[in-house]
Every structure is written in C-alpha cells, then in structure tokens.
Amino acid sequence: MIDRINTTTANLVRWLALFMVLIQFAIVMGRYVFGVNSIAAQESVLYLHATLFMLGAGYTLLVDKHVRVDVFYAKASPATRRRIDIFGHLFLLLPSMAALLYWSWPSVRNSWKILEGPLSVGGIEAVFLMKTLIPAFCILVMLQSVSVLIRLLSQRAPS
Template sequence: MEGLAAAVTAIEWFNERVGRVISWLSILLVFNTCLVAVLRYGFSLGWVWLQEVYLWTHAIIFLLASGYTLLHDGHVRIDVFYGAASPKTKALINGFGTLAFLFPTLILIWWVSYPYVELSWSRLEGSQEAGGLAGLFLLKSCILAFVVLVGLQGLALLLRSILVLRGAEEWSPDFNAAPQGSAAAHSGE
C-alpha cells in the first residue's frame, strides 16, 4: 500500500504544481482582455495576434489546469448519493466513475486528437488569420497534455479509491481533509 500512496502523492504533487503555474496565466488573460477592449473601443485599434493571445491563453488555462481542477474536486458532479455516502462507498463511486467514464473519454479524446495534432506539427501550423500567431501546433498539443494530466489525476483518484477499499480510510477522497502525505496537505491549504 505504500507504493500506491507514494504514487498518489507524486501525481497529486505534480498536478498541484502544474495548476499553480498555469493559474498565473489568469493575470495575463485579464490584462489582455482589458487591453483588447480599451484599444478597440477607446482607440479603434486592433491586432489579430493580440486577440489570439486572449483565445490561446484561455485554451491553455482550461486544458492544462483540468488535472488540477480534478485534484481539487472542481469538476461538475451530480451529488445525489455521493455527499452522504461512507468513505468506502465514495471510493467505489470514484473508482467506477474513473474506469467507466473518465478513462474511456480520455482514450477517445486522445484517439481523435492525436492525428489532428500530428498533422498540425507536420505542417508547423500557424494561425489562419493574417497577422495571427505562429505556432498553432503548440496550442493544439495542449489537447494531448490535457489527456495526460487528467489521466494522471484520474489514476491518482483510482489509486486513492483502492487504498480506501483496502482499509486506509485516511486516503478517502474527502477533499476537505487531505491525508498527511497528499499534495493538498503540503500545499498550505
């Protein structure tokens, strides 16, 4: 069980760090959005590349912070039975949901996206707009990074569930009381 706990801790530490780094892009997103609005409506100025920075930043935040969001249980959950469930029942629900829904969805996203990203890399694709940003292939690669980050966090959730089902209820995915070894316990929250 120590190996499972170590894997959970490592994955959660990694997604915690990625999420915290990516969160700084929110400042760029707000600044860029305000700048685009002021330039456009105040001075009748606009550049395609500046508008694309807004779109790209939003996409990067969404895609690369999704593992972090799953770590902190920030995704939508239909909480009919889950809230009042015991730790072992929650572990069963999380394990089943991860295996039956999350992993198949991520596999589908990878399967559909990989050729799309590969083609973009083979062409070193840039913006279709004149004056747009080069390197669109890098942005499209974030789709695959999304699959990896969310997949890793899904694996951590599955391993947590196994730990709880084996009797280590301190690893219960109760996101308000993180176990001592977890990333959330060491993040100062």
C-alpha cells in the same frame, strides 16, 4: 509524485488568468479609446484561456472541484460515493481520455508536421501549439485519475 506534477502545473498556469484579464483590458482600451485593433492580441486571449483550462484540469480533479453530474452522489453514503468514484474513473474518465488522446493524435501530429498557422489572417502562427494542449490535457487528467484511484483503492471501504 503525480499530485505534485498537477500542482506545479496549476501553480504555473494560474497566472494566465491574470494575463488574460490584462490583455483583454488592453484590447478593449486599444479598440474603443485609441481605435487600434490586433487580431493576434485577440487570439492570445484564446490561447491563454485554452492553456489555463486544459492544463489546469488535472489539478481540478486533484482538489475535487470538478463538476459532478451524478444526481445520486450528494445524498449517497461514503461507501457508495467511493464505489461511484471508482466506477467513474475506471469506466468513464480513463477510457474517455484514452479515446480522446487516440483520436486527436493524428490531428496534432499533422498540425506539427505543417506547423499549422494562425486561426485568422494576422493571428498567432501557432495553432500546432494549441492543438498540443489536447494530448497534454489527456495525459495530466489520466495521471491524476490514476492517483485518485490509488487513494480510493488503498482506503478501507467506509461502512
């Protein structure tokens, strides 16, 4: 079920990449061909980019395409890789996501309380929505981490 949540989310947000390209193209054409500029259009690319990456992170973990910084992982045996993955999820990923969720929540709550406005004059009046991506990111990644852990712990340890 968790995998399905992140797969569905990814299938929805992947279209944002196309919208980002189209909007950026329109911004460049507007600015350099027609001499027209829009702060809101520029910010919309930022909002789309943030949404794409924050909501797509859980899916990236699902398909195991995230960045690995463990230099020993590539040459490790399957059993060692499994132990590294379990350790990473239990002691690094889940605690860091829980800390980020905990420490970002007051900022998100306050942003909603005042319906925080644009980043720049003439920008999109929805910073509160962009800040909401932080807890959404944390929850989706934590859920996917639990799903991966369940799979790792239910496997027989390779020899």
